[in-house]
Amino acid sequence: MNKNKQIVNKGTIDYRPEIDGLRAIAVISVIVYHLQINVFDFTVMSGGFLGVDIFFVISGYLITSIILKELNSTSGFSFLNFYERRARRILPILLVVMISTFVIGWFILFPAAYLDLAYSILYTLGFSSNFYFFISETQYQAVSSLFKPFIHTWSLAIEEQYYFIFPFVLVFLYNFLKKHIIKLLILAILINILLIHFSGNLNLSPPFFEKNFSFFAPAFIFDFYFLTSRFWELLFGSCLAYIEVKKINKNKNNTNHTLISIIGLAFIIFSLFFYNDKIFHPSVFTLLPVIGVSIIIYFTANNENFIKKLLSQRIFVGIGLISYSLYLWHYPIFAFGRINQNYDITVIHKVIWIAMTVILSVISYFYIERPFRNRNIINKNFLLKSILLASLLIIISNIVIIKNNGFKTRFDHLSKIYGTIEFDNDYLGEESWKYLQEFNAFKENKKVKILIVGDSHSKDIFNCFHQNTHLFPEYQFRRLGYDNNTRLRINTFIPGGKEEERKLMTKLLSSNPNFLQSEVVVISSRYSQNEVDALPNFINYLKEFDKHIILLSRTNEYEILKAPTRTQVDIKLLEIFKNRNEFDLEKRKNLEKIMYDKRILNKYENINNQLSKISEKYEIKYLKKQDFLCNEQSKLCDALTPDGNKIFFDNDHYTLKGAKYLGEKIYNMKWFNIE
Incomplete structure (x- = not known):
């Protein structure tokens, strides 16, 4: 254990093996959460994402x-030495994982996915990947995030942003407000938690408070990905450090320490197993694992109790020591594994992913992390040169990837198989927004002016009509969606919602x-339940x-369309194209039969x-999209256009060519009329 003390902490603070035990719990919970293990409809460690919050504390x-x-020592605190230690700890293995x-x-x-990876790597290098995933509207809990190799670096970005800010704040407080540090830290925690919950109730104009006050109403600056929503967790750890350094915890033999420590562990275990991603997080609920x-x-800290001995066991300490490498390696390995295997993921695959993660992490710890943390092995000059060289390689390589739009030529072999049919679902998704960039005002003529409103599904319907304007000569179509400057959100009309937002x-709307x-x-x-509840008010507003x-x-x-990179339709298409260049009727109907059988009915029947x-109730026309998507009599649902192009690029959004084909069906069926 002495070796660990020298290498990990460089003698600055006493080594505490139970801290590595806590790291082990944190990283295991995150890894298990990302594995998505379900046993009898129970998700194992459904609150495993809270492992990140444990790391923050x-x-x-x-x-x-x-x-x-260091501030209390004779030599004082050195910013240069502090950031050198951070660089030694964080950068070498991070750069290796980036390059790999x-x-x-x-x-x-x-x-398209390679292009996204290049951007996320560059943002990670600048410790700002949390902002990238925020602006790209990537939801951490979404299925699509499981296929993004670097999404887990959002938490690393938050920690680094904390490291860039907090040392200066603490040094200032130490020099000018030393007697009030703990009070100010506690005050900051309370204010941060209150703002996370209530900031959305505040307005810049009178009245300054929402009429319908909500307990869970964060402003966007307290988003899941931002330091502003996690600062209080880091400050919890800071308060503990201050208490320990000031030796406020003087009682070393309190017999209640063991019982209280068991309660603390119980808090952690309960939150990891019984919380899930439906809770409002971070929030007061997050206090349970943080406390x-x-x-x-x-x-x-000063007591050899049962929990300390438990967490100091060799297995926990060993996992804790390699926890940083485990955290960095596991997500790219899992993401690539999912992309490669698609839907055929078995327990064996997950065991292989874990084994690869552990092996790479052990190698990384002993041959990268430990040597680079030790100044006797890697001096400052070599450290600086290696970091600059690796960073330069990463920057140049990923800029080239971006400039070449992800190098589509890498898949010339697929292009030869598919011909003119696009196989990249991410590209098809981006392409589906193409015509909305040409947004303009209605023309002054006798055509009926039709405005399509809603989320990305309104975009799909707009594309159906926009690409078939010759079939609907009596109509003009425009769209007003969530992505436009108006940010039309139907759920702002929900009863009891925020008056200011409405x-x-x-x-x-009235000025558009x-x-x-x-x-x-x-x-x-797509109609969330909130949107459905808001529809009556929205309809009444439109009637005004x-x-x-x-x-x-x-x-x-x-x-069968749930995986965003390669769906089962893509796999079957590849099999068909490898064997022949044209579809026969039997294979097409087989695919359409599978589509019909694989509808997720429980997702939309209740809403519909x-x-x-x-x-x-409100005497308005209601049209069912199922009428042009499926044939209930023959029990078939469209998967491909007549020339073999995919209709969907994910589980419910239309490609441009798919929308054009569906628009033709809408016309031929006389599905859309305004009478």
Whole structure:
């Protein structure tokens, strides 16, 4: 254990093996969460994402301990030495994982996904990947995030941003407000938690508080990915460090320490197994694991109790020591594994992923992490040169990847098989937004002006009509969606919602030329329950402007299209194209039969029933998308256009060519009419 003390902490603070035990719990929970293990409909460690929050508390504690110990020493605190230690700890293995990931990505990722990886790596190098995933609207808990090799670096970015800010704040407080440090830290924690919960209730204009006050109403600056939503967790660790350094915890023989430490561990275990991604997080709910880890850090500091001995066991300490490497390696390995295996993921595959992660992490720890942390092995000059060289390689390589749009030529062998048919779903997804870039005002003529409103599903319907304007010569189509400057969100009309948001929405709508000129409003969305609940108010608002309203159903979703990179349709297409250049009727019908059988009915039937009742109550037209997507009599659902192009690029969104084909079907079926 002495060796660990010298290498890990360089003598700055005393080595505490139980801290590595906590790291082990944190990294195991994160890895198990990302494995998505389900047993009898129970997700093992459904709250495993909280392992990141455990890491934050530990980081806040260790960093503050180091800074305070040095501030209290005769030599004082050195920013240069502090950031050198951070660089030695963080950068070498991170750079190796970056290089390995974009090299492996060359052979596995389709162009659009490879382009996304290049951007995420560059943002990670600048410790700002959390901002990248925020602006790219990537949801951490979404299925699509499982296929993004570097999404896990958002937490690393938060820690680094903390390291860039907090040392300066702490040094300032130490020099000018030394007696009030603990009070100010606690005050900052309370304010941060309150703002996370209530900031969305505050307005910049009178009235300054929402009429309908909400307990869970964060402003966007307290987003899941931002330091502003996690600062309090890091400060929890900082408070613990201050208490320890000031020796406020003087009682070394308190017999209650063991019991309290057990309670702390119970808090952690309960949250890891019984929380899930449906809870409001981070929030007061996150206090449970944060307090749990804080209790253990505090009550094991000067007491050889049962929990300290348990967490100091060799297995926990060993995992804790390689936890950083485990965290960095596991997500790229899991993402590439999922992309490569697609839907055929078995327990054996997951065991292989874990084995690869552990092997690479052990090698990384002994041959990269430990040597680079030791100044006697790697001097400052070599450290600087190696970091600069690796960073330069990463920057140049990924800029080249971006400039070449992900190098589609890497898949010439697939292009030869597919011919003119696009195989990259990510590209097809981006392409589907193409025509919306040409957004313009209604033309002054006798054509009926139709405005399509809603989320990305309104974009799909717009594409159906926009590409077939010759079939609908009596209509003009425009779209107003969540992505436009108006940010039309139907759920702002929900009863009991924020009055300020609704006022802003109605103001934006009433000043929008296309909204004012439109005669018909078509509502098309994926419809969350909140949106359904908001529809009556939204419909009444539209009627105030004498709009003719058409309500569209939720679109079909298909199980075989869930994987965003390669779906089962893609796999079957590849099999067909490898054997022959044309489709025969039997193979097409087989694929359409699979599509019909793999509809996720429970996802949209209940919503559609509610939509139908709303349309009857408010006497508006209701149209079901299933009518043009599937044939109930023959039990078939469209998967491909007549020339073999994919209709969907994911489980429920249309490709451009798919939308054009569906628009033709809509016309031929006379599905859309405004009478």
